[in-house]
Amino acid sequence: MASASEFQDFLLKHRESRIAIVMHRNADLDALSSAYALNSIFPNSIIAAPDEMNKPSRDFAKETGITVNQLGKLKKEQFDGLIVVDAATYVMVEEARGWNVLCIIDHHHAPPEAERISADLEICVPDSPSTAQLVSSLIPDPSPSVAFALAIGIISDTARFKGGNIQSFEEIARLLKISGKSYSEALAIAEPELAPDEKMFILSCFQKCNVVAYKNFVIATTIVHASESDSSSSLSEFADIAFAASYRAHEQETRVSARARKHVPIKLNEVMREVGERFFASGGGHPKAAGANAKARPEEVLEYCVEAVKDALDSV
Ligand SMILES: [Mn+2]
Incomplete structure (x- = not known):
């Protein structure tokens, strides 16, 4: 530096x-x-x-x-x-x-x-x-x-x-x-107070999220229309690892935001880079807060994210 x-x-x-x-x-x-x-x-x-x-x-x-x-x-x-x-x-x-x-x-x-x-x-x-x-x-x-x-x-x-x-x-x-x-x-x-509609939106993410447990870690995924980073960070208040994906029809692209709690021993920027490469786009960020773009539907991308996290947890 x-x-x-x-x-x-x-x-x-x-x-x-x-x-x-x-x-x-x-x-x-x-x-x-x-x-x-x-x-x-x-x-x-x-x-x-x-x-x-x-x-x-x-x-x-x-x-x-x-x-x-x-x-x-x-x-x-x-x-x-x-x-x-x-x-x-x-x-x-x-x-x-x-x-x-x-x-x-x-x-x-x-x-x-x-x-x-x-x-x-x-x-x-x-x-x-x-x-x-x-x-x-x-x-x-x-x-x-x-x-x-x-x-x-x-x-x-x-x-x-x-x-x-x-x-x-x-x-x-x-x-x-x-x-x-x-x-x-x-x-x-x-950290401004969210507007009521934003609070309702976040709570709806909790309502419709999918949750899996793997090796004592709780992984949550959700599909949203927008605000994927607010969604993933809200979910990670409770889930150990959270992914929120939204599909951009115009770009035919899914954007995924990933968050992990501080004790999670994997690097999400590496996971997201892999996700980006797998789906012909890009990914990166920080170990505990990362994101990727992917040329695929959100269901498929999230499924891959969860598998990639399991692999990463296996190799710790
Ligand atoms: Mn910054």
Whole structure:
């Protein structure tokens, strides 16, 4: 990984550069807070996203007055290049193809070479609990609003510190002090209360999920119309391993989101990569939170996911 001093050199070199700071598709609070923080130290930068951000990010951007441009509408010739945050694969930000990528800051496991975005400066730390934490460690004196945003990014992406480490707590303490806000104020934005229809949707996932037990592990699967990641993470509050799949008729593709509880001794990013390869698409992510696209119907994909998990549990 590139060091903090290399980032300082990069910052000096690119202080005047015209930069688009780019988030992954369906950007989350980790990506948005990271982009917002970097935007504050590169005066000629703007923030861009390939598509609509997720709901908590849209709400936070609106409340904070963060402008997010559409990446596909930017003119390359008006920029010196991109900084990509919270992603290092073209699968997550297809519209970055053809751009000059100056820097990547990310915490996902390295994607397959063919899809990997390469940059002059790569700060990729798969063990980091969030990209916001990486960015926070690079910005010694953030403004109160940047500090508050980064605190929110850390709380959100660690699922309220379930995936945190010692530095997460150190950074949170530092950031909240600078922000002048309380932990509960940050938590309210990082984990917003769901709307009643969203709560009903999640509960319906529980109603119709399939459950199997294997070697003391409970595996739950469900098919949904949308919000597969909310569904899998809700199911994994109780199931050891959860998969939620939705079928995109337009792309003739199933999207699967996978979650595992922390004691589960397998790596879901490897399982999801295998699922993606089996069904002629792609997969990856984190050991306990991963996803895949698959060129098949959701029933078939979920069946394969469960078998792949059983195999993985067998070889532990
Ligand atoms: Mn992240």
